[in-house]
Structures are given as C-alpha cells and as structure tokens.
Amino acid sequence: MEEMPVKKNQELEVTVVDLSHLGMGVAKVDAYPIFVENALPQEKILVRIVKVGKKFGFGKMLSIIQKSPYRQEVENEDLLRTGIAPLSHLKYEQQLAFKQAQVKNVLKKTARMPEIQVEKTIGMRQPFGYRNKAQIPIRKIDGILQTGFYRKNSHELVPIDHFFIQDPAIDAAIIVIREILQQFEVKAYNEKNNSGFLRHIVIRRGYQTHEMMVVLVTRKEHFVQGEKIAQAIQEKLPEVVSIMQNVNPKQTNVIMGTQEKVLLGRNDIYDRLLGKTFRISAKSFYQVNTPQAEVLYQKAFELADLKKSDVVIDAYSGIGTIGLSLANQVKHVYGMETITQAVIDAQENAKLNNIDNADYVTGKAEDVMPKWQKEGIQPEVIFVDPPRKGLDQSFIETACQMKPEKFIYISCNPATMARDLKVFAEQEYFTDSIQPVDLFPQTHHVETVMMLKQK
Ligand code: SAH
Numbered sequence: 001m002e003e004m005p006v007k008k009n010q011e012l013e014v015t016v017v018d019l020s021h022l023g024m025g026v027a028k029v030d031a032y033p034i035f036v037e038n039a040l041p042q043e044k045i046l047v048r049i050v051k052v053g054k055k056f057g058f059g060k061m062l063s064i065i066q067k068s069p070y071r072q073e074v075e076n077e078d079l080l081r082t083g084i085a086p087l088s089h090l091k092y093e094q095q096l097a098f099k100q101a102q103v104k105n106v107l108k109k110t111a112r113m114p115e116i117q118v119e120k121t122i123g124m125r126q127p128f129g130y131r132n133k134a135q136i137p138i139r140k141i142d143g144i145l146q147t148g149f150y151r152k153n154s155h156e157l158v159p160i161d162h163f164f165i166q167d168p169a170i171d172a173a174i175i176v177i178r179e180i181l182q183q184f185e186v187k188a189y190n191e192k193n194n195s196g197f198l199r200h201i202v203i204r205r206g207y208q209t210h211e212m213m214v215v216l217v218t219r220k221e222h223f224v225q226g227e228k229i230a231q232a233i234q235e236k237l238p239e240v241v242s243i244m245q246n247v248n249p250k251q252t253n254v255i256m257g258t259q260e261k262v263l264l265g266r267n268d269i270y271d272r273l274l275g276k277t278f279r280i281s282a283k284s285f286y287q288v289n290t291p292q293a294e295v296l297y298q299k300a301f302e303l304a305d306l307k308k309s310d311v312v313i314d315a316y317s318g319i320g321t322i323g324l325s326l327a328n329q330v331k332h333v334y335g336m337e338t339i340t341q342a343v344i345d346a347q348e349n350a351k352l353n354n355i356d357n358a359d360y361v362t363g364k365a366e367d368v369m370p371k372w373q374k375e376g377i378q379p380e381v382i383f384v385d386p387p388r389k390g391l392d393q394s395f396i397e398t399a400c401q402m403k404p405e406k407f408i409y410i411s412c413n414p415a416t417m418a419r420d421l422k423v424f425a426e427q428e429y430f431t432d433s434i435q436p437v438d439l440f441p442q443t444h445h446v447e448t449v450m451m452l453k454q455k
Pocket residue numbers: 284285286287315316317318319320321322336337338339342363364365366385386387
C-alpha cells in the first residue's frame with residue numbers, strides 16, 4: 001500500500017486554498033487534496049480526516065482558527081449539510097465572484113479558450129426565498145411524518161421547515177400538508193424495502209399569479225381517502241388550484257413516475273413571465289427563479305438583436321418561454337422539446353398569447369434538427385437551452401451546417417458548455433464573451449448565456 005500523507009481519524013491544522021465546484025473548501029497536505037464542508041479559502045481550520053481515498057480525502061471541520069472575512073452567519077447548518085444551500089456561508093458578493101471564476105476555470109482547462117471574456121455574474125437583490133418549486137421527500141421518523149432534505153450523498157432525511165431559498169409560501173404549505181397527511185394517517189414511503197406509500201410532496205407556485213400546484217407522489221395507485229385529503233389541503237391553502245397524484249412504483253432516485261391523475265381542481269397552473277401568460281403542467285420544465293429567468297432571457301434577447309425578418313429556432317424549448325417571448329419581434333419560431341406535455345403546454349401558450357407564428361414539436365433536438373434542415377428551414381438565430389448534459393455533438397454539427405447568423409447558448413453547466421464550445425469552434429462558430437447570471441443564489445449552480453457567430 002502506498003503511504004498517504006494523512007490517516008483516517010487524524011486531527012490536523014490546515015489552510016484552505018480553494019473552493020471546489022461543489023462549494024467545498026479544499027486544503028492540501030503535500031499536494032494531497034482534502035475536501036472540507038463549510039470551509040472557505042484563506043481559513044485556517046482544525047479538521048479530522050474522515051475518509052482517505054487514492055487521489056483525495058475528506059475532512060470534518062472541528063473548529064475555525066482563522067476566519068475568512070467573506071464568511072457570513074448561516075441560519076441553519078443543515079442547509080450546508082444537505083446541499084440545499086451549500087454556499088450560504090459565503091457572502092453573496094463572493095458567491096457571484098466564485099461563479100465567474102468557475103466559468104473562467106473551465107474555459108481555461110476544458111475548452112482551452114482562456115481568451116474568452118467572462119463578465120461579472122448578474123446577481124439578485126434579494127438572494128433568498130426565490131425558488132418557485134420544491135420537491136420534498138417525506139419519511140416517518142420516530143412515528144411522526146417528517147419533511148426535509150437528504151443529507152449529502154445519502155438518503156437519510158434531515159427534517160427542515162425553513163428551506164431558506166424557497167418561496168416562503170411553499171415552506172408554509174409543506175408544513176400544512178404534512179400535518180394533514182399525519183391526521184389522515186398516511187404511510188410514508190420506506191426506501192429500504194420499497195414499502196409504504198407517500199414518497200414526495202412536489203409544489204409549484206406561480207411567481208406572479210400565486211397559483212399553487214401540489215403533487216403527491218405515491219408508490220401505489222390506490223390512495224385511501226385521496227380525495228378527502230385533497231379537499232382538506234385546498235381548504236387550508238386557498239392558493240392551491242391543482243392537486244395531482246403521481247404514481248412512482250419504482251425503487252429509484254427519479255422523483256416522478258409516468259402515471260398521474262387529478263385529485264382536485266385543474267392539472268396545470270399559470271404564471272406570467274416577461275408580460276406573457278404561461279401554462280405549466282406537473283412534468284414540464286419551468287425555470288425555478290422567475291425574476292432572474294427574466295433577466296437571463298432579456299440578456300439573451302439583447303445578444304440576439306432580432307429583426308422582423310428573422311426565422312428563429314427555440315431548441316430545448318420546454319413550455320416555450322423563450323420562443324414565445326420573442327415571437328412578436330420575428331417572422332417565425334420553430335421549437336422542439338422531448339417532453340410531450342411540455343410541447344402541449346407550448347402550443348397552448350402560443351394560443352393563450354395570440355401568437356400564430358410559432359410551431360412546437362415533440363422530439364430530441366438531435367433528431368428534429370436534421371429533419372428541419374431537409375425541409376429547408378433556414379434560421380437566422382438558434383437558441384439552445386439544454387439540460388446539464390449539454391448539447392449533442394451531431395446536433396451542433398447539423399445546426400452549424402444550417403448557417404445561422406448566431407447561436408444564443410444558455411447553459412446550466414459550465415463543464416458541458418466548455419466541451420460544446422470546442423465542437424462549435426470546429427464548425428467555425430465562436431464567442432467573445434460569456435455572461436453568468438445567478439439563477440441559483442446560495443448554491444454552487446452556475447447559469448450562463450452567450451452569443452456565438454462565425455468570425
Ligand atoms: N427553454 C426552456 C426549457 C429549458 S430546460 C426554458 O427556458 O424554460 C431544458 C429542456 O430540454 C427541458 O424541458 C427538457 O425536457 C428538454 N430536453 C432534454 N433533452 C432534450 C433533447 N435531447 N432534445 C430536446 N429537448 C430536450
């Protein structure tokens with residue numbers, strides 16, 4: 001066995017030199033990295049080594065010997081422990097600088113394009129209470145139903161009432177719903193043997209409309225007193241316009257299953273974004289931070305500098321928020337998206353907002369794009385807004401062959417964004433600058449927007 005510079009259970013004093021992309025402090029002992037939760041760069045801390053791996057280890061902070069000037073008081077350490085708000089111990093200005101640095105870092109290391117300018121992260125004035133959606137596991141602990149969040153890298157529930165980054169009306173609703181479920185003696189799911197009944201409470205609340213949707217995710221379909229429970233919830237929470245049951249029988253980390261039904265009211269909620277009305281179904285994607293999504297989209301439109309004659313593609317379109325917000329300014333919008341329900345929402349949203357120059361279809365971006373190319377669609381501007389895994393290489397190649405003037409790339413993962421920039425460069429599309437926008441204050445998540453064009 002190779003000799004490691006530290007041993008398990010060893011206690012030692014270290015200096016934190018960096019913050020990992022997940023927001024953990026990094027200290028080094030003879031170049032061997034040790035990751036420590038709740039530790040900030042420049043801090044001198046006492047740690048106990050809890051895990052020694054081949055290439056790196058983990059330490060638990062026992063005390064801070066010298067504090068960072070950028071540290072701020074954390075309301076509740078469970079917010080760090082669970083990963084709900086892993087940067088909440090860092091002052092907000094430095095969180096924004098951290099995100100800018102993350103982007104610079106991947107540009108240098110992954111894309112090898114250090115010349116691209118990275119702007120200062122656009123932050124929020126009130127960087128908390130912003131999430132319009134919550135997905136909360138429910139478990140029985142010592143005979144009582146508890147809601148909260150899992151401890152990081154585990155499935156052990158840490159009970160939490162104040163989630164800090166969520167709309168406080170959602171926090172309050174979770175407690176009310178939990179108490180009703182307790183009164184009706186609903187059984188909580190038990191992950192170990194895939195038994196029990198209620199797995200998650202999912203809540204969405206329109207930022208402008210305050211309409212609320214509650215989804216009760218259950219293991220089985222048969223829901224004893226399901227309708228009565230729904231009525232009790234609606235009585236206590238008048239903002240609720242939709243209560244759904246989603247059935248997920250599988251032993252899986254994926255929260256929702258395929259089958260769903262209405263327990264009470266509608267199967268959707270509406271919200272308003274950039275002056276337009278949007279219908280949102282349970283499984284459709286909708287940016288969790290509405291005011292910052294508006295900032296992000298406005299930045300995207302500014303970069304696109306659209307003309308009335310432009311044909312626009314809205315790829316990875318969700319419920320059509322991007323394409324429908326700009327449809328009035330252009331000739332035509334084509335959008336595609338894999339989730340059927342989201343595409344139905346997008347089509348419905350076009351009608352709701354009297355837009356008749358937008359077409360949305362179901363399908364993978366990488367499959368739909370070659371079809372549109374064959375049909376002779378010639379876009380001037382292509383918006384792409386993929387999930388964390390980024391763009392498919394063949395999608396980038398096809399899209400570039402269609403010779404748009406510009407791409408607007410919105411990314412929620414700098415690592416895949418940097419990888420994709422290399423593929424764009426092979427097709428002669430480049431960007432000069434990247435704008436991070438903070439959609440997820442107090443967390444390590446980084447959102448960016450940029451414009452790419454041919455030199
Ligand atoms: N532009 C929308 C949605 C962005 S989220 C908005 O701003 O709200 C990314 C979307 O891409 C999700 O709705 C997801 O369902 C969809 N998606 C995932 N993989 C895809 C693929 N291969 N092709 C097209 N859409 C995909």
